[in-house]
Amino acid sequence: MRATARRRWGGFLGTAALVAVLVLTGCSSRDEATNASSAADTAAVGGAADRGSGGKDGAAPKAAEPGAEVPSDLRVDQRSIVYTGSMTVRVKEVERAAAEAVTIATGAGGFVGGDQRTSDTGDAQASLTLRVPADRFNSVVDALAKLGRQERREIKTEDVTEETLDLQARISTQQARVESGRRLLAQAKSLTDLVLLEGELAKREADLVALQARQRRLADLTALSTITVRLVGPETVVMEEEEEEPSGFLDGLRGGWEALLGTLRVVLIVVGALLPWLTVVGVPALVVIWLVRRNRRRRTPVGPFADQPAPVVPAPRNEPPADIPADSTN
Template sequence: AKEAAPGSAGSGTGSGARSGSRATAPPKLTASIIRTASLTVQVKDVPKALEEARTRTENAGGYVGNETTTRDAEGRERTRVVLRVPVEKYDEVLAELEGAGKLLDRSAKAEDVTDQVVDVESRITSQRASVARIRELMDRATKLSDVVTLEGELSSRQADLEALLARQASLKDRTSMATITLSLSETPVKKPEKKEEGDPGFLDALAGGWNAFVTMLRWLAVVLGAVLPFAAVAAVIVLLWLRVVRPRLPRRPRPASASASAPGSGSAASALGPLPVARSAPESAPARESGEED
């Protein structure tokens, strides 16, 4: 019996140690993960694909968030919508959205926030205990000054507690509901290839000539518009020259004409002397002599 005592004691000690180790073992935590995904899908009909995405989300227990719809320069519609779905249905809904059309881009992200969740829960527990202590002190306070001081402290600690509760709610929402940002764009319509054109006909030539004529008139109008200011200035300068400047200029004397110089020709001739006489006169002298003899 004495030998059994140490054994029993030892067995008791061992069982106590094992029970103590179980008591001090940290509790198993559930991972808290924030899941987000972004999809860009090309579809034939954007409104129809958007309605199907809404239906899938609501059937999964989620809801539709922000939505933006635009149109590009070619008139194609683009829609961006934020979907919130439960984490349990996240993979299923994501696969359905990817198969709605041609997948152009996909990105997924998983952020582990387990430490933040545990920290916030611990701080909330401590803050609640602190608020309870302040309230107990207020119940025991007898002086007005102590009551006023405790009320200020209570308000501050309650504000901190409300901030922690709001953060806890945000983490719970983000970890329980996954966020999927879906971008839908229309499939570009292929333009028909141009057929090879044959030889141009009369109408084609007429249209080409008319286009060339219109283009020429357009260029003439442009040139006229560019030259018109300079032409107006030149016309004003010429008009001023003819009407104002030219009449005031001194006139030059006119050169003497042939008729005007006739009266003075005698004086000029007398100054130069007699004109030479023709030498044919001496040849007529014998003829006169022969006449006299007869």
């Protein structure tokens, strides 16, 4: 019994020690990976800056020290920027202009992400979603504007440089944690340790896959810009979207007044729907009620003594017979 208990306690202590080693190894690997990724990012940024400026005396760029912070004042060509644009162009022939827009996008190395068209007479229009390389964004927008008469253009940019660098550092850290988990899994000697390490490794791999998916999505947005172009015919009426104004007292007053008018409108609709029924059913009901009340009034006696109560007749007394004296005794 003592030997069995010792073996159980020994297995428990071994599992606890293995978990502690796993946690410490993951933390140290994460710190090392973070420092290494920060140093690599700093070195890459510094090398790109030196190559862009030509350096001094042709000297090679120096690597950044480990743990150094990434500079935030990067040049425009070194930053990760997401470009999105939307425009409305009035053309003579919508189908022909749509075909030319597709040709412009594919010729710039992009593709069509969405295509919606209506060919009604007098109201023909097309809405195209184009994905083009970021370095050809401005040239493609200018080419699309020349398809007809440009009526609206809106371009938005979003700087995601810091998010990109942070995501890259987190991926490096997570990769180091996955590698350390795999090494410890290969050294597992008991079934309990194997199950525990497999669960931890699966969790780390899932986190790594999620980070890599975010990185691919971000890289796609920065590499390919999105342009939404709306082509309308010469007689098509374009409904412009109203810009949202900040809410305030006047907006609240306007909303309350509109709600009151809406309530009154509903009440009038209900009254209008019930009015025919009230006319058909209510009028005969009122006539019947009037006739019933009239008959009741006729049955009630009318005169000077109608309101006087009936005379009260006194009850008879129990008197003895006349031939027997009242005070006689046997």
